[in-house]
Amino acid sequence: MSSEYGFVPLRDLSVRITKGTTPTKGEGFVTQGVNYIKSESITSDGSIDASKFAFIDAETHDKLSRSKLRAGNVLFSMAGVYLGKSAVVLPEHLPANTNQAVGIVTLDESKADPYFIHYALQSPACRAWVLRSAAQSAQPNFNLQEIGELKIPAFPLALQKEVAGVLRMLDDRITLLRETNATLEAIAQALFKSWFVDFAPVRAKTEGRQPEGAIQGSMSAAEGRMPKAAMDATTAALFPDSFEESELGLVPKGWQVLPIGDAVDCVGGGTPDTRNEDFWQPGEFCWSSPKDLSSLGTPVLLSTERKLSLRGLAKVSSGLLPSGTLLMSSRAPIGYLAITQIPLAINQGYIAMPPGGRLPPLYLLFWCRENLDVIKGRANGSTFMEISKKAFRPIPVLAPASEVIEAFQSVIDPLFERLVANERQAQSLTQLRDTLLPRLISGQLRLPDTVKSETPYVD
Structure with missing residues (x-):
């Protein structure tokens, strides 16, 4: 990686580089409490996955004061399969602590933008250097001194923010597409469960009620809402109004149980x-x-x-x-x-x-x-x-009866088509980001003024 600005060790841009702490004998862990970010919480796309947090109580968090996190910290995974992954701590992650396999970089933000540092650490040249260096030991790992020695392009702070702003704009669009897909997928799964696991339309008819609809149009799906409007009469008529015994227990009358093969x-x-x-x-x-x-x-x-x-x-x-x-x-x-x-x-x-x-x-x-x-x-x-x-x-x-399957397909197919289109776009944007990242970080690619003006994260 080359840069006309030269390079500077990460330690020269930092106030402190330390690492997390693991509570003695595993004490202090609770089912809900202060967020405890583990190596596996740092994802391959540079975000922090809250679903993979552990939790510690407030007393333990106070005892581990050295590794209390703050917004703007850059986390760096120091060992194992997560080695070299990094992410920026956001206000919504706090209060939080982390374990001893995670390095904590507290930056001098008059010199360094946290997102620029994160992207520099994820550049192919830096990633390759980290992995080569770690492979020289029996247990691949990185220590705090080595983190401090990592070379960061010595861009002026304003340029750091410009570069990080463009890359964040792409990352945010990728995140939005995949969040939309998670919503679409959850709606489709919920409809399947309603119709074919809970048999909600059949139960409603056995009780003399009008079956409820699960999805009222694609916009509702995109917004994650499942209005409980009445199912249209044509669709409702496809469902039986009683159950019968089967190998799987009570199932809608007329539906067949057979080997999946x-x-x-x-x-x-x-x-x-x-x-x-x-x-x-x-x-x-x-x-x-x-x-x-x-x-x-x-x-x-x-x-x-x-x-x-x-x-x-x-x-x-x-x-x-x-x-x-x-x-x-x-x-x-x-x-x-x-x-x-x-x-x-x-x-x-x-x-x-x-x-x-x-x-x-x-x-x-x-x-x-x-x-x-x-x-x-x-x-x-x-x-x-x-x-x-x-x-x-x-x-x-x-x-189920073929007519019911067709009705299910008529609702699910448009959702899945949109999900596929979103995933194609997300992968295209990911490829664009991965192509731009090393060129922007190295200074080989300059940002035109039109891009700078459209980047929401540039001061």
Whole structure:
């Protein structure tokens, strides 16, 4: 990384660099209290995930005064799989403390912008240097002295804010898209549960009530609201008004319980010999392993890390699966789920359910989520738990009347289409940010005045 401004050690921009503290003997942890930010709370996209906080009581927080956090602190993960990840502490995270695997950088904000420092630490050159340095020890880790020695471009403060402002603008747009997707996904799951788990429309009819609608238009979905308006008469007429006994207990009358293997094809895949380059070059056909699903925030697969050649594809018995196939990881761990948006081949770590069966992939996506404990209960294995296709296919699934499935699809399909479009845009913006970041941080790319004027974070 080069810069016409030169570089300065991070310590020269800091008031203090310290690290968190772990309470003695694990004492002081509570179910609710002061936020305790762990390494795993620092995400790969540079945010802080509140769902992964632990909590300590106020007395313990006061005892750990050295590692009390304040807004504007830059956190740096010092060890393990989270090594090198950084994030900025925001007011909404406070009060907070952190553990001994997290470095705390308190900046001299007359010299350094916290977000610029965060982005500098996440630049490819800095990340590569951190990982190379840490790899020289038996247990990859970084100490406080090494954090202080990290080289930061010596930009003037105003330029730091300009660069950080552009990158934050992209990050905020990515965050908004993915928050919208989480809302859309939650609404779709709630509708599935209402119709096909709780049987709310059927129960309403058995009690002489008008069934309630779950979604009143796409704007309600986007805003996260689920108005309890009356279901239209045409849709309500599709549901029976009574229940009957089945293998799964009471289910709506006329709906069928059958093995999932009778409702949809369930196929696996394989891995061509990785030592034979003829199977992988030239890479023409997408090929997926569950690793591709491990970091997805949305159940949509748009691309794969690896591709097969035509000869390699011939080695996968299930061949090229169509776009719209539901993938479920069948081991290590069981239960990653995504619907593909590209034709692809898969490895042996999946059970795949292509479209065209009695139950569509979107129905099966939400069914798998609701029944994940049942699915895992059919797994076995000595090294790691795995569910085979043979064990999966007999699992009973409820197949509603085709007209009800069509009504469900008519509501869910537009939500999912919007979710896919949002994810495509988020990935495009992520690629743009990752392309701009090293060039902006190095000074190779200058910001035009039009960009500066449109950046909301520039003073």
